[in-house]
Amino acid sequence: MKHKVGPRNGARVVARAWVDLEYRERLLADGTSAVAEFGYGAAQGEYLVVVENQPKVHNLIVCTLCSCYPWPVLGLPPIWYKSSAYRSRAVIDPRGVLREFGLDLPGTRKFAFGTALLRSVIWSYRSARRAVRN
């Protein structure tokens, strides 16, 4: 877990989605299969849903009931994700939580996803838009 699994795996997936629009579509339609193309999967990544941030939509992922996290693409969950503070507040005060991370999003629509059986991954839309214009 320390050496083979971690957020670099997820970064590879996202980087490909930025430059390969067909892959981006597959990733959004069926995250599990698209991520498996890289050989990533198994424990805590059996069913993956990928959502995309957009100029006016910011996604925030939380598991309020335990600490579900997409291990194969992001590694084991960090302390903040597992903390009582994040698990309790992300759904009732998402903007306040993001401000504590230094991200202020006035006027942005926000969707907080409460995960359960599903492990969700967020990636940035903005770079994909650049890819579209290129």
Next chain:
Amino acid sequence: MNGVHDMGGIQNMGPVFYEKDEPVFHAPWEARAYALVRAVRAWRKWNADANRDGIERIPPAEYLRMSYYERWVAALVEQIVEHGLATRAEVESGRALQGSGTLKPVLMEDTVPAFVSQWTTLAARDLPVAPRFKNGQAVRARNIHPAGHTRLPRYARGKAGTIVRDHGVHVFPDTNARFQGEKPQHVYSVRFAARELWGDQASPHDSVHIDLWDDYLDHAGSHS
């Protein structure tokens, strides 16, 4: 169970601390705890829902005091005892009693990668179970309070939402956790307006998507 693990909406848990360049494990014992749980789970004596149920059964004051991996170890010990893999006396002494059995296959260093990688918690089932709802349909989360494991958070019960995605057929955690059958059924992403959940203090632009099973939902307009 209306336990302290069901944290969504609690407001006095303090600020969120972000640790820059956080290590994967903060101490060698955390890596050992992780390895121990993955190794024991690979014998498949209990499923992922039972595992979560075990963590949720930790008494609330203990649950809040413990770190993530402390909870893993506490639940593991209880489940090892419940499933007869070791007695409490064996766990406390750290030694196998004379004449106690050995699990097969015996886990050796060279067999760890293959054995442990077998552990998955795949909950999807390729079964022709009809969905009760379709995308765009208005639903209401049931106002139920199961005494055992459930994935229906307390803050969503009785609230109205909309089906936004059908995730297909998956095992039902409430029954699976207590070995009462998989009861496979559709799971949906259900969108709740933040104001439906939290009232006028929430932004009218925000919403919360929660993964909910068929058995947690009613058609909108009905009350249970």
